[in-house]
Amino acid sequence: MSSATKTKSSRRLAFKLTRKRIIAVALLVLGAFIFFESGSLDSELVTTLTFESRSRGEAPSVPDIPVPTSAYLLVIGLLFVVSGALNLIEFEVQRHRRISLALMALCGALFIPTVIIAAAAGNDTNLTTIIAESLRLATPLAIGAFAGIWCERAGVVNIAIEGMMLFAACFGFTTLFFLRGTALPLETAQLLAVIIGLLAGGLIALLHGWLSITFRTDQIVSGTVINILAVGVTSFVRREYLLSTEAGAAKLGNFAIPILSDLPVVGEAIFTNQPIFFMMFVMLAFTHIVMFYTRWGLRTRAVGEHPHAADTLGINVNRTRWINVFISGMIAGLAGAWFSLEATGSFNDGMTRGAGFIALAAMIFGKWTPIGAFGAALLFGFSDSLGIRLQMVGVGFPVQFLQMVPYAVTLVVLAGFIGRASPPKAVGQPYVKE
Amino acid sequence: MSEAPPVLEVRGITKRFPGVLANDSINLTLRRSQVLGLLGENGAGKSTLMNMIYGLYKPDEGEILVNGAPVQIDGPKDAIELGIGMVHQHFQLVDVLTVTENVMLGNETVSGPFLRRDKARREIQALSREYGLDVDPDALISDLPVGVQQRVEIIKALYRHADILILDEPTAVLTPQETRGLFKIMRALLDRGVSIIFISHKLKEILEICDDVVVLRRGKVAGGADPKQSTEQSLASLMVGRDVILEVDKAEARRGDEILNVVNLNVHDDRGLPAVERLSFGLQRGEILGIAGVQGNGQTELVEALAGMRAIEGGRFFIKGEEMTNASPRKVTERGVGHVPEDRQRDGLVASFTVMHNLVLCAYYQGAFSKAIVVDERAIADNARQLVEQYDVRPPIINNIAGGLSGGNQQKVIVAREFSRDVDLLIASQPTRGLDVGSIEFIHRQILRMRDAGAGILLVSSELDEVLSLADRVAVMFEGQIIDILSIEEADRDTVGLRMAGVRDDSQAVLEP
Numbered sequence: 001m002s003s004a005t006k007t008k009s010s011r012r013l014a015f016k017l018t019r020k021r022i023i024a025v026a027l028l029v030l031g032a033f034i035f036f037e038s039g040s041l042d043s044e045l046v047t048t049l050t051f052e053s054r055s056r057g058e059a060p061s062v063p064d065i066p067v068p069t070s071a072y073l074l075v076i077g078l079l080f081v082v083s084g085a086l087n088l089i090e091f092e093v094q095r096h097r098r099i100s101l102a103l104m105a106l107c108g109a110l111f112i113p114t115v116i117i118a119a120a121a122g123n124d125t126n127l128t129t130i131i132a133e134s135l136r137l138a139t140p141l142a143i144g145a146f147a148g149i150w151c152e153r154a155g156v157v158n159i160a161i162e163g164m165m166l167f168a169a170c171f172g173f174t175t176l177f178f179l180r181g182t183a184l185p186l187e188t189a190q191l192l193a194v195i196i197g198l199l200a201g202g203l204i205a206l207l208h209g210w211l212s213i214t215f216r217t218d219q220i221v222s223g224t225v226i227n228i229l230a231v232g233v234t235s236f237v238r239r240e241y242l243l244s245t246e247a248g249a250a251k252l253g254n255f256a257i258p259i260l261s262d263l264p265v266v267g268e269a270i271f272t273n274q275p276i277f278f279m280m281f282v283m284l285a286f287t288h289i290v291m292f293y294t295r296w297g298l299r300t301r302a303v304g305e306h307p308h309a310a311d312t313l314g315i316n317v318n319r320t321r322w323i324n325v326f327i328s329g330m331i332a333g334l335a336g337a338w339f340s341l342e343a344t345g346s347f348n349d350g351m352t353r354g355a356g357f358i359a360l361a362a363m364i365f366g367k368w369t370p371i372g373a374f375g376a377a378l379l380f381g382f383s384d385s386l387g388i389r390l391q392m393v394g395v396g397f398p399v400q401f402l403q404m405v406p407y408a409v410t411l412v413v414l415a416g417f418i419g420r421a422s423p424p425k426a427v428g429q430p431y432v433k434e
Numbered sequence: 435m436s437e438a439p440p441v442l443e444v445r446g447i448t449k450r451f452p453g454v455l456a457n458d459s460i461n462l463t464l465r466r467s468q469v470l471g472l473l474g475e476n477g478a479g480k481s482t483l484m485n486m487i488y489g490l491y492k493p494d495e496g497e498i499l500v501n502g503a504p505v506q507i508d509g510p511k512d513a514i515e516l517g518i519g520m521v522h523q524h525f526q527l528v529d530v531l532t533v534t535e536n537v538m539l540g541n542e543t544v545s546g547p548f549l550r551r552d553k554a555r556r557e558i559q560a561l562s563r564e565y566g567l568d569v570d571p572d573a574l575i576s577d578l579p580v581g582v583q584q585r586v587e588i589i590k591a592l593y594r595h596a597d598i599l600i601l602d603e604p605t606a607v608l609t610p611q612e613t614r615g616l617f618k619i620m621r622a623l624l625d626r627g628v629s630i631i632f633i634s635h636k637l638k639e640i641l642e643i644c645d646d647v648v649v650l651r652r653g654k655v656a657g658g659a660d661p662k663q664s665t666e667q668s669l670a671s672l673m674v675g676r677d678v679i680l681e682v683d684k685a686e687a688r689r690g691d692e693i694l695n696v697v698n699l700n701v702h703d704d705r706g707l708p709a710v711e712r713l714s715f716g717l718q719r720g721e722i723l724g725i726a727g728v729q730g731n732g733q734t735e736l737v738e739a740l741a742g743m744r745a746i747e748g749g750r751f752f753i754k755g756e757e758m759t760n761a762s763p764r765k766v767t768e769r770g771v772g773h774v775p776e777d778r779q780r781d782g783l784v785a786s787f788t789v790m791h792n793l794v795l796c797a798y799y800q801g802a803f804s805k806a807i808v809v810d811e812r813a814i815a816d817n818a819r820q821l822v823e824q825y826d827v828r829p830p831i832i833n834n835i836a837g838g839l840s841g842g843n844q845q846k847v848i849v850a851r852e853f854s855r856d857v858d859l860l861i862a863s864q865p866t867r868g869l870d871v872g873s874i875e876f877i878h879r880q881i882l883r884m885r886d887a888g889a890g891i892l893l894v895s896s897e898l899d900e901v902l903s904l905a906d907r908v909a910v911m912f913e914g915q916i917i918d919i920l921s922i923e924e925a926d927r928d929t930v931g932l933r934m935a936g937v938r939d940d941s942q943a944v945l946e947p
Contacts, residue, residue, distance in 0.1 A: 293549060295542045302528050302539050309526035312490065313540030313590075314511030425529070 020104075024087035027107055031080025034114070038073030045069040045122040051265050062265055069121045076114050083107050112382065119390055130385055132269040138374075138381025139280045139342075140165065140352070143335035144359025145366065145373035146287045151205075151328035152368060153291060154321045155304035155426040159223035160208050161332045162356025163230030164201040168336030170234035172197030173347040176249050177242060190252055190341065194276075197337035198330045204230070205329020209322050216430035227356075235349045242347060251345040252276065276342045279334060280374075287370040300324055304424035307431040317431045335359070368423060438465040440502065441629045442487070442518075442598050447496035449482055456482040458653045459496065464598065464631055467624050471644030471661070472633045473673055475870040476842035477828070479653040480633050481523065484600050487631075488520040489513040500598070514541075519591025520600040523633075525583050529576040533569055533586050534558060537593050554593075561592050565622045581612035588619065599623065600631045605639055606868040609729050609896055617643055635673070635870040637666040649673050674872045684882050687906040690719030693754055693859050693890035694740075700748030701732070701739045709735035711914040712749065719858070722881070722891040724905025725916075728934055729896045732914035734776055737863045737894055741773045742766040743781070753859060767796045769859075772852035776863035776894070778841075782848040785837030789827065790818035792836045793851050825850035826876065842873040853880055860884055863894045878904060898930060912936045 049065040086100035116125055144161050151158035176193035184192075204226055211222035252274045260271040291297040299320055302310040307317045335355070340347045358380055366372025442464040449457040457479045464470045474480045485491045487498060489507040497504050500516050507513050513520070527536050538554040555571045562569055567585045575583060584604060591599055601620075605613045620630060620643060634640055640647055640661065647659040649672045657672050670678040694717040703709035710732040717723050727733055738744035740751060742763035750759040753769050767773070775781035783792050794803050794814050803813050818832040827839070827846045836847060845865070852860070862881065866874040881904060885891050895901050901908055908925040909916045910933035918933045 294547045295544050295549060296547065298531075298535055298539060298542060298549060301531065305530055306526070306528045309528055310539065312488070312510050312520070312522065312526045314509060314514060315540050 020087055020101075023104065024084045027080045027084030027087070027104065029084075031077050031082075031084055033077075034073050034080060034118075035077030037118075038070045038077055041070040041073070041121060043068075043070045047072075047117045047120050047122060048124045049117075050124050050126050051128045064124075067117055069117060072117055073114070076110060079103070079110070080107050115386065119386070125389075128265055128269045130382070130389060133385035133388070134378060134382040135270065136273070136277060136381070137384040138377040139277050140335040140338045140355045141359045141362050141380050142280050142374050142377035143276075143283055143338070144332060144356055145363040145377055146283050146370055147201075147328045147332035147335065148360050148363040149287060149291070149368055149370060149373060150300075150324050150331060152363070152427050153304045153424055154300045154324035155307060155424055155429065155431070156209070156212060156321055156325055157219040157223065157428045158205075158208065158325070158328055158332075159220060159357075159360060160204070160226035161335075161359055162352055162354065163223075163227035164204045164329050164332035165336030165339070165352045165356050166230040166234050166350070167204050168197035168201040168333035169338075169340040169351060170237055170336075170347055171200040172333075172337040173249070173340035174237060174241060176341065180249060186250060187253070190250075193341055194252075194334070194337045197341070198333040201333020201336060202326050202330040205325050205332070208329070209325040213318055213321050213325070213430065216432070219428050219430075231350060234347075238347060238349060249345045252342045274342045276334060276338045283331060283334070284370050284374050291370065301424070303431075304426055307426050307429075311431075311433065321431070332356070364423075438468060440464065441466050441500065442631075443499040443502075444483070444487065445497050445499065447483065447486060447493045447498070449479075449486060449491060449493055455653050457486070457493075460650070460653075460655055462648045462655070464629050465645075466629050467627055468645040469620065469624065469630045469632050469643050471640040471647040472631055472650065473635060473637075473640055473647055473669060474650035474656075475635065475673060475872055476840040478650040478673075480650055481602055483650070484520065484602055484631065484633065487513065488518060488600065514594050514596070517595060517597045518600070519594060519596025519598070521584065521587040521591065521602060521604060523602040523606065525580075525587055527575045527583055527586060529574070531575060532571070533573050533575065533578075533589075534571045536575060536586060537571075537590050541594055557593065558589060561589050565592065565619055565626075567619060580607045581609070581615065584608070584612075584616065585619070588623075597628050598631075599628055600633075602633045603635075603868070604632070605634055605636060610898065611728065613639065637669050637871065640669065641666065651675055670871045673870070678871055678875055680871070680875075682878050682882065682903045684904075685886065687721045687885065689721050690888060691754075692716050693719050694751065694892065696740075696749070696751040698749035699736070699739065699746060699751060701735045701744060702747055703732075703735055708747075709914055710739065713914065713916055714749075715909060715916055715919065717859070717890045717892055719888050719890050720885060721906040722885050722893055722904055724901035724908045725892065725894040725911055726898055726901045726908055726930055726934060727896070727911035731911045733863070733894045733896075733911055736911070737773075737776065737861055737892075740766075740861055740892070741771070741775070764796075770857055772855060772857035772860045772862075772889075774845075774848055774852055774860075774862040774865050776867075778844055778848055779837075783836045783844055785835070787836055788833050789822065789836055789839070789847055790815055790832040792847055793818045793821055793832075795851065797855065821850040821854055824854075825880075842869045845869060845877070846873065849877055849880060853884060857884065858889055860889050860891045861894075862891065864896065865893070866895075866897070866900060874900075898927065898934075902927065902930070910934055 045068070047067045047069045049067060051062040051064070083100070083103040083106070087104050089100075091097040091100065116127070116130065144165060147161050147164070148158050172193045175196040176189055179189035179192060182189070208222055208226055211217040211225070212219040254272055255275055255278065256272040257278070261267045263271065291300065299310065299315050303315065303317050303320045311317050336352065339351050344351070359377070362376035362380060363373045365376035366374065440463045444460055444462045446459045446461065447457055448455075448459050460483055462470065472480050472483075482491065486493045487507070489509045489512050492508070498507060499505065500518070505516055507516070528539070531539070534551055534555050537558055538549070543550040543553045543557070558569070558571045561567065567589055569582060569585050569589060575586065578586070584607075588599070604616060608616060620632075623630065632640070632644060641664065644661050647661055647664070647669065649656045649659065649669065651673060656675065659669060659672065666680060667678075670680060696716070697714050699710055699713045700708065701710040713732075713736065715723070725733055735744060739746050742758070742761050742765065746760050750757055752758065753766070753771060756769065758766055758769060779785060784795065791798075791814065794817060797803055798809055798814070803810055803817070815832060821827075822830045822832055825846050827843050827850065836844060839847065849865070860881070865881070866877050869877070881891060881893065893901065893904055902922070902925060906922055907919055908922065908930060909919045910930060911917070912934065913936065917936065917938060920929065
């Protein structure tokens with residue numbers, strides 16, 4: 001009589017507020033905005049999409065694409081308006097409905113190129129750089145999201161990814177810092193630093209497991225405790241041991257994938273890169289395969305969905321959870337190591353800047369699947385890289401606004417096209433044997 | 435028959451929970467290729483006993499013998515190794531996984547770390563064929579009806595080579611047709627040497643399928659019985675410990691004004707497809723209109739629409755002459771309607787609230803229980819104390835969490851709440867599903883008391899016996915429509931059964947196979 005009633009009474013509205021209609025209205029508004037904005041632009045403006053960085057006058061190996069900015073935006077604005085309007089109408093004929101849905105999907109796909117073209121209005125913009133930057137900035141988000149998947153698929157909420165990352169960033173860097181003066185070659189020291197980072201994440205995860213599995217503390221509370229602890233401990237370590245000498249260390253070196261790195265354009269931009277960047281793809285494949293193709297993955301998912309059922313089949317629920325939480329912590333540690341060892345070669349207070357929470361958002365948007373989470377992390381990475389790019393180009397728009405748009409669109413698109421995400425059913429519930 | 439060797443023996447098993455003696459030196463013997471019926475009221479200790487055999491609980495005293503040898507069962511893993519399989523009352527299936535994944539879980543076919551779904555699938559198909567368990571190995575559990583989910587549970591046990599199968603109230607969730615299908619499967623299992631413990635409180639089923647019966651009452655063995663020499667009456671008395679009146683004794687209906695009038699009602703199901711189509715009927719005070727039909731023919735949607743819980747797409751309905759089409763549940767309730775919902779845990783109770791608060795869910799805001807914006811806990815407690823005694827809710831502790839009560843007692847809480855109000859129209863959907871004979875008898879008497887007090891009663895039940903014994907008129911629903919309304923004199927099992935299958939008049943019956 002309680003929850004069912006609420007959802008059902010909303011159906012009585014004459015005009016039903018479906019997800020599709022919300023998107024349609026959003027498209028209409030956005031389309032109208034783009035349409036009118038395009039009129040205010042100089043019709044002579046041309047945005048040139050390039051694919052490689054080169055000095056002036058050098059012949060491109062991949063041809064550039066010139067796009068007349070105002071005409072392009074005019075067309076896109078119209079397309080958005082038409083697609084929005086079509087999707088507001090309930091078509092009786094199946095084929096019409098399919099066409100209008102396809103248009104909506106097209107608008108979604110065109111959104112990012114449109115933002116790029118509009119933002120660069122009149123300038124050259126290098127697509128390859130944008131893609132490579134997006135991937136690079138997505139690294140900690142994607143790896144963090146995989147960490148979340150390992151944990152939550154087993155039924156343990158992990159909002160402590162942020163804290164685990166911070167611990168790993170700090171202790172990984174501290175390790176490197178102290179090994180600098182020794183006779184160890186740089187690569188070995190860096191490898192050790194990354195490993196210490198992983199272990200730091202794993203150890204903190206064990207604390208999370210101890211609190212939330214053994215003592216059945218609320219998992220959100222346990223995660224919050226760890227996040228707060230991380231801020232305190234790492235800034236203490238920095239002040240006591242790192243600050244005195246004002247530390248900086250060599251970043252993890254570039255690594256070229258044989259054969260692939262010889263490809264034109266992408267070879268240099270993507271396949272010659274730093275190790276944790278490549279680990280992102282390894283972790284993507286690893287997480288996907290383990291979760292969906294192995295015995296461990298099947299058991300993990302069962303434990304996260306219906307632990308009692310797993311128990312009646314002789315699976316040790318809490319042992320499964322412990323192991324997954326530990327693995328999750330190590331993966332989060334890898335993401336943390338990215339900040340101090342791969343991206344900057346230094347450690348700063350709170351340097352993860354909420355990436356752990358964005359990683360969680362990516363995990364949820366990706367519906368707790370590695371591939372989905374990776375896609376979501378890419379979108380967030382793109383928005384980061386776009387923000388940086390726009391600041392460099394110096395467009396007239398308020399940068400903060402453009403930086404914000406991809407996030408807003410991510411919300412609309414994912415809520416609209418992908419639908420309600422349902423978490424593993426037993427997530428957050430400690431398992432108590434009767 | 436009884437010379438068959440014992441495969442499972444329980445000797446002197448005792449289990450104590452804090453404050454309760456759940457099992458008190460229980461003895462029973464299961465013989466090869468036989469069905470042992472385990473009969474008992476809700477809370478008699480049947481499930482506890484089975485959970486000990488399956489290793490989920492540890493007995494405090496006593497021993498368990500499998501094939502004559504004493505065994506130590508420390509967990510489900512041990513039970514599985516001993517060839518014991520259990521189909522739990524609440525299915526232990528993971529909704530988001532496929533049939534194959536559920537079956538192999540915990541006992542996976544692998545090569546290296548990788549799952550071999552193809553191999554497991556072939557094994558499942560072989561089992562399906564052998565035992566007539568029709569199941570699609572690639573279907574998601576959440577897409578399957580309960581009857582099929584139960585088959586998946588049986589396959590799970592067979593896949594682990596179980597030769598002792600415990601079925602904990604397997605028929606509680608099944609339609610009569612599905613029950614017949616289950617019995618066929620059980621017979622196939624017996625032919626292949628599987629022995630079965632069958633838990634139920636449906637006496638007819640026990641008499642039909644079992645070779646031997648053990649009756650539990652309050653944690654003790656109340657006695658054994660030979661089904662061939664027992665009657666429903668004798669089993670019921672053994673189970674409850676007193677004589678039970680199985681036949682409902684009722685007076686002629688004294689009909690009054692029309693209380694409910696339904697005109698051309700159209701209602702959709704959860705997927706947005708028509709579930710009730712142009713349905714019309716009337717109900718008078720002082721009569722019981724029973725709605726019979728195979729489940730899934732629109733009964734659920736009809737009841738939800740009348741209770742204000744589901745949008746009405748077309749048509750209208752009137753209660754005491756006032757139109758209530760698409761009124762809110764509260765408005766319907768305040769119009770003098772009591773509703774015993776089909777799914778008591780989802781729609782009938784707030785499981786995490788106490789008994790006391792559940793008893794005022796539809797009245798807490800009224801003058802008797804609240805002053806201004808503050809609820810009057812003392813009045814609520816007084817009300818609860820009185821109802822708990824009057825409706826025999828066990829244990830009679832008003833501060834207990836409702837979700838912790840047994841199914842029968844949860845139902846009594848709902849019945850107490852809905853029947854104790856001043857109700858003119860009572861909509862009762864599956865009011866006795868999953869209850870034992872004692873509780874059924876009690877609820878039936880309450881329904882008749884309401885009728886004789888002048889309320890109109892709409893009784894929806896998939897138990898044909900229940901409809902036939904209580905109703906004054908029987909409406910049969912088929913594919914969203916009332917196919918026929920019969921007076922109780924015309925409504926015999928055969929006629930109603932034909933209507934339930936969609937046969938409109940008797941001449942057609944000859945043409946049907």
